Amino acid sequence: MSEIERESMEFDVVIVGGGPAGLSAACRLMQLGEAAGTEISVCLVEKGSEIGAHILSGAIFEPTALNELFPDWAERGAPLDNPVTEDLIYYMVNDTNRIKIPGMFVPKDAHNEGNHAISLGNLCRWMGEQAENMGVNVFPGFAASEVLYNDDGSVAGIATGDMGVGADGEHKGTFAPGYELRAKYTLFTEGCRGHLGKQLIKKFNLDADSGTQHYGIGFKELWTVDPAKHKAGKVMHTVGWPLGHLPGSTTGGSYLYHLPNNQVSLGLIIDLSYSNPHLSPFDEFQRWKHHPEIAGLLEGGERVSYGARAIIKGGLQALPTLTIPGAALAGDDAGFLNPLKIKGSHTAMKSGMLAAEAVFEELAAGHAYTEVASYQEKFEKSWLFDELNRARNVAPGLHKFGVLGGSAHAFVDQFFKGNQSWTLSDPTPDYATLKEASKAKKINYPKPDGKISFDKLSSVFISNTTHEEDQPCHLVLADPDIPLKVNLPKYDEPAQRYCPAGVYEIVEENGTQRFQINAQNCVHCKTCDIKDPAQNINWVVPEGTGGPNYPNM
Numbered sequence: 001m002s003e004i005e006r007e008s009m010e011f012d013v014v015i016v017g018g019g020p021a022g023l024s025a026a027c028r029l030m031q032l033g034e035a036a037g038t039e040i041s042v043c044l045v046e047k048g049s050e051i052g053a054h055i056l057s058g059a060i061f062e063p064t065a066l067n068e069l070f071p072d073w074a075e076r077g078a079p080l081d082n083p084v085t086e087d088l089i090y091y092m093v094n095d096t097n098r099i100k101i102p103g104m105f106v107p108k109d110a111h112n113e114g115n116h117a118i119s120l121g122n123l124c125r126w127m128g129e130q131a132e133n134m135g136v137n138v139f140p141g142f143a144a145s146e147v148l149y150n151d152d153g154s155v156a157g158i159a160t161g162d163m164g165v166g167a168d169g170e171h172k173g174t175f176a177p178g179y180e181l182r183a184k185y186t187l188f189t190e191g192c193r194g195h196l197g198k199q200l201i202k203k204f205n206l207d208a209d210s211g212t213q214h215y216g217i218g219f220k221e222l223w224t225v226d227p228a229k230h231k232a233g234k235v236m237h238t239v240g241w242p243l244g245h246l247p248g249s250t251t252g253g254s255y256l257y258h259l260p261n262n263q264v265s266l267g268l269i270i271d272l273s274y275s276n277p278h279l280s281p282f283d284e285f286q287r288w289k290h291h292p293e294i295a296g297l298l299e300g301g302e303r304v305s306y307g308a309r310a311i312i313k314g315g316l317q318a319l320p321t322l323t324i325p326g327a328a329l330a331g332d333d334a335g336f337l338n339p340l341k342i343k344g345s346h347t348a349m350k351s352g353m354l355a356a357e358a359v360f361e362e363l364a365a366g367h368a369y370t371e372v373a374s375y376q377e378k379f380e381k382s383w384l385f386d387e388l389n390r391a392r393n394v395a396p397g398l399h400k401f402g403v404l405g406g407s408a409h410a411f412v413d414q415f416f417k418g419n420q421s422w423t424l425s426d427p428t429p430d431y432a433t434l435k436e437a438s439k440a441k442k443i444n445y446p447k448p449d450g451k452i453s454f455d456k457l458s459s460v461f462i463s464n465t466t467h468e469e470d471q472p473c474h475l476v477l478a479d480p481d482i483p484l485k486v487n488l489p490k491y492d493e494p495a496q497r498y499c500p501a502g503v504y505e506i507v508e509e510n511g512t513q514r515f516q517i518n519a520q521n522c523v524h525c526k527t528c529d530i531k532d533p534a535q536n537i538n539w540v541v542p543e544g545t546g547g548p549n550y551p552n553m
Contacts, residue, residue, distance in 0.1 A: 004177045006159065011041045011137070012363055013356075014157050014183035016144045016196060018046030019055060020120070020345045021331025022189035023127040024069055025352035030134035031069075032360040040363065042136045043181055045160060047143035049545040051128035052121035054191075054524060056220055056309040056553055057345060058255050058265060059120040060084065060112055060235060064383070065349035076130065079122045082260050084112045085233030090293065092240035092254075098293055107414035109340050109390060117235055117257040117265075119552045120345055143541035147196050147327075148180060154369040155326035157182035158196065163543055166470050184368035185359045189331045189352060192312040193526040195541050197333035204324050211317035211425045213335060214395065215530045216252060218311045219285040219500065220267040222553060225301035227262045234258040237342075239403050242287050243270065250274040251398045251406065253342075254288055256297070263304070263552075264297065269311060269342070272430040272498075272531050273399055276440045280497040281527075282308070283445040286453035295452050306459040307550055308500035310526040313339045313395050316388040317423050322355075322376055326369040330355045336384070340391035340410070350384045390414070396424040434533050437492040456502040460521050464549035465501070467520045467542055474542035475503065475517050475528065482536045483515035491533055498531045523548045 013029055015022045026044050033040035048054035063080060066073055073080065089106055090098040103111070132138050145161035157180065164175035188197045192215070201207050239253045252270040259265055268285040289295060312335045319336070322329050330336070330351040337344030358375035362368075379385055393413050398406030448454045477483070487493045488506065493515070495504035501521040507514050524547045529539040 004162065006177045006180045008180040008182055009043070011043045011181065011183045013040070013042045013185050013187065013359060014181045015042065015044040015187045015189060016158055017189040017191060017194065017331070017333070018044055018048070018051045018128060018138070018140065019124060019189060019191050019331060019348065020127070021333070021348035021352035022187065023051075023124060023131055023352070024065065024349040025187050025189065025330060025356040026131045026136045027069060027127065027134060028353045028356035029360060030131070030136060032357065036364065038364070040360075043183070044131065044136055044138050045142045045144050045158070045181065046138070046140045047541055047544050048140060048547065049549055050125070050140045051138065052125040053140070053549045054547055055121040055124050056218070056307040056550055057120040058220065058257060058267065059118055059345060060257065060343060061116045061118045061120065061123065062114075062341070062343055062346040063116065065346045065353065069349065069353060070130065078126055080116045080118055082117045082233055084115050084117060084235050086231065086235065087112045088234070088236040090236065090238045092238050092291060094241050095291060098238070098291070105411065107340060107410065109338075109387070109414070112235055117233060117259055119259070121550050121553045141545040142179070143544040144190075144196055145178065145541050147199060148182060150326070150369055153325070155186050155324060156369065157186055161541055161543060165472060167472055169472060172470070184326070184363065185372065186327045187352070187355055187359070188327060188329050188333050189348070190333045192310045192332040193529055193539070194333040195539065197329055200324065200327065200329070201320050204321075206320035206324070210320050211314060212427050212429055213312065213314040213318040214399065214426065215272045215430055216269045216311040216313050217272060217281050217308060217498070217500065217525060217527050218267055218269045219282065219308050220265055220306070220553060221303055222305040223264050223266065223298055223301045223303050224262055225264055225297055229297050230262045230264070231258050232260055239407065241291070242284050244402065249402050250276070250279065251403050256294065266294065271313065271399065272310070272527065273426075273428070273433050275433045275435050276443065277434045277437050277491040277494040278440055278443045278497070280443070280445060282456055282500045286448055287445065289452050298452055303454065303462065305551060305553055306462050307548055307553055308523055308525045308527075310530055312337050312344075315339050315395050316392040317425060322379070323372045325371050328355045328359070328372045328375050336388070338387055338391050339395035340414075347384055347387070350382065351379070354378045354382060354384070393424040396426045399426040400424065431531055431533050431535055434491055434494065436490055456500065457521070460501045460523065463523050464551070465521065465523055465547060466549070467522065467546040469520050471543050473517055473519045474540050475519050475522065476538045476540055478536050478538065480515070482534045484513060486534055488513075495528055495532060495537070498527050500525055500527065504528070
């Protein structure tokens with residue numbers, strides 16, 4: 001096959017990803033250009049069908065960074081119209097009982113006064129409108145599939161994926177080659193476990209001096225509930241049941257937020273450091289909803305949407321080096337989420353703004369493809385660094401000591417030791433924590449009732465996930481024999497359970513087993529890329545516009 005000729009476009013800055021970090025960076029660049037009287041060309045590409053289509057978060061939004069980016073956000077019509085009115089935390093003792101945790105025992109940074117319970121997808125849609133109005137070239141439906149390099153090794157931009165390629169690799173009648181989007185500087189803001197960000201970290205060894213990165217899988221459902229049970233702005237978090245609460249057990253927690261229009265968002269977050277290969281995060285989430293505290297609210301309601309997404313949780317000590325010549329990482333592509341607050345939107349926004357300011361300084365000096373050196377310095381002098389520094393030992397403590405011990409550690413860490421100099425770490429990567437299936441307790445999950453709890457496929461259906469089925473599989477196995485020859489006998493092939501969308505199956509035909517990948521179900525959560533014990537699955541971008549289409553999520 002002859003080499004494909006791609007159309008090339010030149011910009012000052014290309015931004016990969018239309019989430020809070022990328023959109024904030026784009027808007028900040030345009031603000032700086034306007035203030036300096038300088039014309040600057042910025043392009044932002046987003047693999048989702050529209051800005052916000054792939055955004056999934058609870059979300060309790062802290063407006064700190066937005067106040068800096070757009071002090072007049074209220075006058076501009078930002079969709080922050082649901083301030084937190086009640087902030088509750090419970091310890092779930094078992095499947096029927098719970099204990100309210102007094103606010104005095106909750107670290108200050110974990111309180112939600114002044115925050116808003118919102119749809120982060122809708123906030124990103126609004127930010128996309130601001131960016132376009134400021135002159136940013138916003139290209140939704142284009143998946144960045146390749147990093148482009150100059151001869152000296154510096155990043156020169158990205159290429160978007162070809163469209164209309166069949167599963168056999170041949171060009172279909174609808175074939176359209178991707179574009180080369182070249183830029184003096186490229187910002188990678190793809191979100192957690194970004195496809196290209198992951199490549200850059202590995203290629204340039206950006207995590208050589210970093211602690212081990214950790215992840216969770218977060219679920220979300222959106223429900224419309226009985227107005228008599230609804231209280232706008234009420235938020236609730238829980239720890240404990242159904243997850244383990246002893247050292248070494250599964251850690252995580254849940255949330256339930258009352259949104260406008262009699263809707264609630266709710267979900268469970270499970271750390272991917274869990275050790276039992278029989279555990280099914282999806283089924284734990286469905287089981288959690290049957291707790292009386294949750295089921296009582298949902299009874300008589302209607303489930304509107306479903307989604308799942310990996311969450312980056314390593315904190316400050318797991319941040320990689322942020323820059324290479326011609327490029328920088330921001331947002332969850334680097335890992336700026338605050339694991340104590342369980343919030344990453346305001347931190348992603350601030351990191352994007354800091355990266356934009358550092359890039360603009362390089363452009364103003366007439367530079368191109370250089371190291372954006374001042375980004376790290378700006379970060380270390382910002383409130384973002386101070387916030388992550390205060391929280392740096394919380395997530396490792398939970399990993400090390402379990403929910404009860406980790407919570408006690410967090411209490412001591414936050415209330416009595418202040419900005420201590422020591423740093424706790426957990427060096428075991430999430431993929432290496434599984435016990436052998438024969439040595440782990442099997443878990444029996446109740447069948448879904450179709451009212452409160454549901455199966456995977458009906459859940460994927462309401463995520464509005466679509467993929468062109470005749471395209472190369474975007475879940476690439478380094479060794480196709482490993483699932484059956486290694487993972488199945490050793491771990492009962494955990495991909496059958498850790499995937500929240502029924503993508504992976506062991507199918508038996510005529511007495512022969514095979515590993516089946518239903519890539520069309522994929523909701524782009526990236527859990528398989530993270531948790532596969534053999535690190536055999538590589539998640540790459542499918543055709544642009546593929547994946548979930550989350551409304552109001």
